[in-house]
Amino acid sequence: MDERVHPEVRHVAADIDTMEVRGAATIADAVARALRTQAEESDATDPEAFRAELRAAARALHETRPTAVSLPNALRYVLRGMSSTTVEGLRQDIVTSADDFCQRLDRAQADLGKVGANRLRDGDVIMTHCHSTDALACVEAAVEQGKHIEAIVKETRPRNQGHITAEELADMGVPVTLIVDSAARRYLNDVDHVLVGADAVAADGSVINKIGTSGLAVNARDRGTPIMVASQTLKLHPGTLTGHTVDIEMRDTEEIIDEERREEIGSPKVVNPAFDVTPPRYVDAIVTERGQFPPESIVTLMRELFGEGTSEPWAEP
Numbered sequence: 001m002d003e004r005v006h007p008e009v010r011h012v013a014a015d016i017d018t019m020e021v022r023g024a025a026t027i028a029d030a031v032a033r034a035l036r037t038q039a040e041e042s043d044a045t046d047p048e049a050f051r052a053e054l055r056a057a058a059r060a061l062h063e064t065r066p067t068a069v070s071l072p073n074a075l076r077y078v079l080r081g082m083s084s085t086t087v088e089g090l091r092q093d094i095v096t097s098a099d100d101f102c103q104r105l106d107r108a109q110a111d112l113g114k115v116g117a118n119r120l121r122d123g124d125v126i127m128t129h130c131h132s133t134d135a136l137a138c139v140e141a142a143v144e145q146g147k148h149i150e151a152i153v154k155e156t157r158p159r160n161q162g163h164i165t166a167e168e169l170a171d172m173g174v175p176v177t178l179i180v181d182s183a184a185r186r187y188l189n190d191v192d193h194v195l196v197g198a199d200a201v202a203a204d205g206s207v208i209n210k211i212g213t214s215g216l217a218v219n220a221r222d223r224g225t226p227i228m229v230a231s232q233t234l235k236l237h238p239g240t241l242t243g244h245t246v247d248i249e250m251r252d253t254e255e256i257i258d259e260e261r262r263e264e265i266g267s268p269k270v271v272n273p274a275f276d277v278t279p280p281r282y283v284d285a286i287v288t289e290r291g292q293f294p295p296e297s298i299v300t301l302m303r304e305l306f307g308e309g310t311s312e313p314w315a316e317p
């Protein structure tokens with residue numbers, strides 16, 4: 001890694017890589033704060049050296065995990081704040097844009113939660129997959145509105161993020177039933193809404209989220225259960241406006257089975273995709289802080305926010 005990258009940025013990059021820091025919104029917040037630290041601690045002596053240092057820090061963060069578009073969107077937002085012509089001016093630019101980004105992220109999640117809560121009725125049972133702070137913001141807002149919500153929580157193999165969801169729902173006073181992922185169809189009959197988050201939303205309305213989301217959505221559609229995707233606009237993937245596809249992260253196979261056990265069972269090939277793609281036809285609503293959108297129309301919001309495409313300000317000029 002570039003020696004200009006601050007130790008705290010290296011630490012954040014390592015935490016994202018190992019999933020110590022995980023979830024699209026949390027990752028975005030962490031990288032914005034890491035760039036803030038890089039700027040505050042920089043001892044660059046001229047503006048171009050400062051800019052190059054911030055780009056190096058952004059590249060180190062960008063290289064951690066490829067799927068959650070909130071990560072590059074956060075880097076782009078913070079780096080685009082650099083407009084001054086002196087080191088001290090640039091330093092303040094980054095600090096200001098990073099703070100603004102983190103405040104907007106928190107506000108967006110709260111606003112999204114209120115929109116999502118309006119879709120939930122008193123007494124509803126939801127089914128969740130993985131751990132999504134955007135999705136949980138909808139439940140939290142519904143509970144604050146006085147609605148009784150119950151949840152069937154999928155454990156979400158192999159990393160069991162469903163355990164985090166179960167704990168946070170219990171903290172809200174929401175009764176939780178924890179199930180293995182393969183029991184989802186069995187319990188969909190008791191469910192009023194499937195509620196999931198997103199790592200990216202493509203221009204065609206496809207939703208990229210934790211592996212298993214697409215299978216759940218197909219089962220839910222078959223059972224006539226509505227699927228609500230809670231996704232701040234931070235998750236909209238501008239690159240898909242210009243034909244780019246979303247890179248699905250393949251994680252270490254030892255998350256699924258350790259090497260010794262794999263050999264015991266005949267050394268099968270093991271694959272561990274961390275995310276999958278849910279086509280728009282299986283999604284009923286994408287809930288954002290700007291309101292809810294049928295998946296087919298999310299492209300209008302994307303164009304409004306991102307124009308025709310995106311630059312990569314962390315790239316070396």
Ligand SMILES: O=C(COP(=O)(O)O)[C@H](O)[C@H](O)COP(=O)(O)O
Pocket residue numbers: 022023024025026068129130131132133134135161196197198199209210230274
């Ligand atoms: O897929 C995951 C987490 O995957 P991982 O555990 O591999 O990071 C979450 O559903 C989204 O990131 C949305 O989360 P949020 O709503 O908190 O942004």
